[in-house]
Amino acid sequence: MPVSAEAAALHPGFADPVFDAQRLFRAVLDAMSHPGRIVQLSDLPDAPLPLNRTAAAVCLTLADFDTPLWIDDQSAAAEAARRHLRFHCGCSLPEAHGEAVFAVATDPTTLPPLASFAQGSDEYPDRSATIVLQVDRLSNQAGVTLSGPGIEHKTALDAGPLPTDFWEQVRANGTLFPRGVDLVFAAADRLAALPRSIRVEV
């Protein structure tokens, strides 16, 4: 059967959808239950630009037809990334970020305010967005100090590039608890998470 140029241009998803998704989920769970912990990843499938492999793998693991996914780059150049997500996850890709269950910021410096994403309600705080931020820099050296559930004492976390008032926004997000958004930092072959329950000292 002839393969269309469009299908041929698609990047593959997980080599083993069952076990790769399980492995990636445990990495995200490890990160979410130990905020600030940097979890190393391996054997991630290639992803079309502007997505990085970590962010794409998190989407493949968690997103599907139940979860509208917003990606910040709506340009024609990012069509390959959108096609990748649409094909492998089967998710809708709304233009309005407020409708999204998952959001991917390929350039976090232009991220809309955290408060403009779905925050959940007081009765249903789980109906809130999880935002994946693609970062170049991710380490436990210097940066902000985190404390709260999942952290034994304190953890330092440095990530970037991010909007200049980002940590101020994260602190405001924490004051909304139990409402608020949850964050995943996706760097090359490693990730960290920052749920809303965490106190941040700049």
Add this chain to the structure above:
Amino acid sequence: MSDGTYNFAYLDEQTKRMIRRSILKAVAIPGYQVPFASREMPMPYGWGTGGVQVTAGIIGPDDVLKVIDQGADDTTNAISIRKFFVRTTGVKTTEQTDEASIVQTRHRIPETALSDKQILVYQVPIPEPLRFLEPRETETRKMHALSEYGLMHVKLYEDIATHGHIATTYDYPVKVNGRYVTDPSPTPKFDNPKMDRMPALQLFGAGREKRIYAIPPYTEVKSLDFDDHPFEIQTWDAACALCNARDSFLDEVIIDDRGGRMFVCSDTDFCTARQAEGHVGPMAGTLPGSASEEVADGVG
């Protein structure tokens, strides 16, 4: 070897993703009950379908699974759930608490302290701690939203007014990270202190009630009480009849029809390990089926 007729861990991939998303939100909001689309499982509600779905959502081929029911590895519920996962995943199972990466439990927390490499999965029948005080879901949801937990304190106070002390001995309500009043599942209150700042991740699944909730590692878990009636755990006058432990949760077992009884550890792995270390309780070796049965009969 797992049964290839089923997908790994029985559930289809979309169901696992749905459960995984619920687990992540549960971890992000400690103690809050996340609704999830609980599936029909090949066992009846009340037999741990919630815990089974949570375990199926997280388990991978490298995991080592331990399943306990009331502390024991060898009771019906524990055996059937362990067999279910052996059949559908082929993972290694163990009875040793420190060997397991996932411990699924019904109504106990192991006596052996858990590490931050382990995940404890609870089977929960009624996840809503306020349910017997307020039957309407719309109301309990509002009470959680407003942190309106006065009714729970009234319940504990009525215990004191009626009995002179807080008579709640299991399902004892806790407050997680200073925010949500949460049901620890019907564990004895003896286990509540173990939940406080536990290094392991604690996940709770309620299949019939369709709720998942979580307590992240190192999270403050406080048992509700009053300044003049502080929370306290059960104590026993006896030591374990088999391993002589005085610091574990003991079950009372009737052993004949003449009023004979013994107290034994409910945690079978803990008790077995202590006996192997040489700890001997007053009735060790005297029970039917044990090696020194005849000797014991002679003495009796």
